[in-house]
Amino acid sequence: MRYILLLLAVVSIIGSTQAQRLKIRIDKSEFENKKELRLLKKHIRKGKRAFNQNTFADYKQAAEHFQAAHEMYAKHAELNYMLGLSYLRALPATKALTYLKMAYNQNKEVHLKAPLNLARALHLNYQFDEAIKHYNEYKNKLTAEQLGYADQMLKKRISECRYAKELMADTARVFVTSIESINSEYDDFAPVMPPDGQKMYFTSKRPYDKHDDLYKATGQYFENIFWAGNRKRDWKFNGYLPKKINTSSNNAVVGLSPNGMELLLFDGKKNDGDLYQTEYKKQKWRSPKSNKFGKINSKSRESSATIAYDNRTMYFVSNRNDENSIGGQDIYKATRKGSNKKWTKPVNVGGTLNSIYNEEGVFLHPSGQVLYFSSEGHNSMGGYDLFKSEKQPDGTWSTPENLGYPINTPGDDLFFAITANGRYGYYSSRGRSGEDFDIYEIIFLGPEKPLIQSSEDMLLASIAKPITETVIEKTVEIETIRLTIVKGKISDAITNDPIKSIIEITDNEADSVIMTSESSEEGEYLVSLPSGKNYAMTIKAKDYLFHSENFNIPPATNYQEIIKDIEMNKLAAGTKVILNNIFFKFGKAELETTSYPELHRVMKLLEAYPKLKIEISGHTDNKGSLSINKKISEERAKAVVDYLLAKGVEAARLTYKGYAYLQPVASNDTEEGRQRNRRVEFKIISK
């Protein structure tokens, strides 16, 4: 029954509580008032007891008691050291620094680890040069035997300080803002969202309703899942997920399917933590299941996960100790052949992305081209930092790039998600303000926008008329995301009732289905289409004629969102469907090979309904004479019929006709309208 948020980075580098225990001796002679002495002793005793419990909540409590004791006995180095140490674990880091520095200045030998803890507090407070000085001081105090593991840890901390200085010298052009409307006074973290960024699911340790039990391991409330809606950049807290999802133990969300209809969950009850999946069906979240993750879940901990836009590739984080493990929690990849198939055996993505330290919070951009994740390794400035890696032309991932300051901090920065347009990022960070994890919104401003200066010179001596020169700063590369999001609602053409449908995306050039997705019960669907392909989007639903749309997206097409509501027609005599993915050679009645996937769909329909008789009709725009258009439209309809005949369809089931421009579906006054009018239709004659 573990938390997803098992982040005690501060503790892990400082060592166990036992190793830090310190005797606080009080000089009784300094207290004439015995009552005051008793109170002081009581606070110290309670502080020590809480400190020894080794949970965030107890460190917080310890800090309260030691703080009260400090107000009465401020000059005591040991007391101040314990107070500083409690703050170092419970935060805020500013208070940790105040008291650890005070203790150190009062007695440099207050504890062997005093320079280390002071260094860490300085590190967390962005005082990197001083931190390096004290990390080195601690290192020099240790014997060769004591140094052991600490040597590697200290080298890492010192590197983190150096990386931090470099990252802060060249800050990222972003706005990072706490989302006050959804954050609470408890830990709020792990935001996930569909590519259009209209919803957010997140995990929080806040109490609600009857969920107010404490988790013993931390003294904090259990993790549960909540959600929020987004309207014009204004997040609105919408409450918690139902009991089926938010059970009585810890429940955390770690990912979302590409169409936003399935949540990926973490459950710490089994195997040190496994992945589960829950589906939104008939307006309800269903019970989480792990059956599709048979080869994903292991006896070790599997935490965050992300699924690619094609629903066939998955990246997740696991601390399994297989032969390819790089160290700590690593990122793994698994594939499958279809959206309803099981995932294959995962493979470690290797040492470019995985470091010898922990990775966590993996997120694949809907384009499939950029992988974001958190890592304690690489060039982290401390704790977990957010990184990104881009897919290279050969399919490998590039060296991870730190997202930089002010996104990353010396503390933990985790669980990143970004909208498909690349404008808004969301993640959780601890200690940025206050003590707990909060969810932050990042607005990416892109490369610095050049300013333009105006200057002028008097270039001609005899003319007192300046000649103006406009000087522009160097050009910058404008970051673009080459992705199209298509979303909308699928409904019955007559009743307007929503239809749950299957959405199939076909690469027309390759004649292969590259992705299948489903709409919700409310008919809502969302698919991501990376630029550079001619796609057929086919909508299929029981008892309905299939509907086809064509999206020919050239490689240089920048990010766009297309809203396409689909009206489906029942399979009945007289029903028509436009075959949007039938293509002819220019000015000819010869089929392009990219038409074959669409023709195969017609074939399958005729196979499924052996009594079906259909008419294929050709249509044109109004350019040219009626006779010429009639001829070409008929020839094109015939070409489709000929193809079907060649594939074995009985001739008696097929008729064809050319209507030229006599049955337009759009105005012929615009190119867009004319293009819609140039089409092949399919009509059911009898069922």
Add this chain to the structure above:
Amino acid sequence: MNYIVKTINHRHMNKCMLIVLMLVLPILSIAQIEQPQLFDDPTLVAAKNQEAEIAYNQGIDHFGRGDFDAAVASFQEAIKYDNKFAKAYLNLGSTLIRQEKYEEAIENLTLTLEIDSALSFAYFNRGRAYDMSEDLNKAYSDYCKAIDLGLENANLYYYRGVVEFRNKKYDEAIGDFTLAININPEFTYAYHDRGSARRMVENYDAAIADYNKALELDPRLSIAYNNMGSVKRSEGDYKGAIEEYSLAIKMDTAMFIAYNNRGFARYLDEDFEGAIVDYQKALEIKDDYLYAYNNLGSALIKQKQYHEAIKYLTQALEMQPDYGIAYLNRGNAREMLKDFEGACADWKKAVENGTERAKNFLMHCDQN
């Protein structure tokens, strides 16, 4: 501010020749001119029945005293007596140029040429009148005719070079400035302007050599320092540019253009504080100096003083509402204040007003 420097060499001219020269070349006196004159000495007028010549000579006297109105009246009287008196038309036209009455000047100089089409100076002066009234094509045509008629005059080549420069025909301009220098090797402006033409074709070394020669001839020529600074700025030598602009300011403390330019060089050298001081100084000298408002706004953006920046950029836009560059810059400042709607509105206005670069910034404008 008048940068026209009059450098007439009087040594080889007698008084009469000077009077004629002033009439014939009323606005050409920018360099040494030593060639013989084409016109009759006005004292050749005979005693009897020559009222036209008498009036003509009186016109020359009035002109010499700077009484242009009286000169015009006398030349008109001379024409009344003799309506074929080409020189009277020529001198009337020349005087009208001095009075900045270019249309009338062109009419009279045209009449001169109708009477005597070989009078090359009439073409030269009419060219000047066209030039001064910004009809560069006609000016160029007249300068060419004067040259075709054999007039070997440094100023003529110089002015034709200036027209070519203004028509962005920099190579031709360099050729004419060189011819002017060949005729008059101490022609300061020809060196200077050839330097500018060479700068425009990005022959920076030659441009610097020409500016240096101009400064050798006239060490106080502030525009040469300024322009040399701009060449160095174009070459990325910002510190060198700052030195040159500083010399320009030393020679002419009211040269707001040099302050603006020095500010820009400092901006490029990432001395934004220094840039701000210079732009403010330019505005102290000329409080409606549009470019300084824009540039001050940009430098303030670099200093993260976005509200102040917006104030100055808005002032620039109030002065010139189609100043696309200032819209782009103000949009950038607004973006940094998270006013994305305002930023997008400004970038759209920038594009509408010809600053195409702002198009790239509109990518997320419908997604905020």
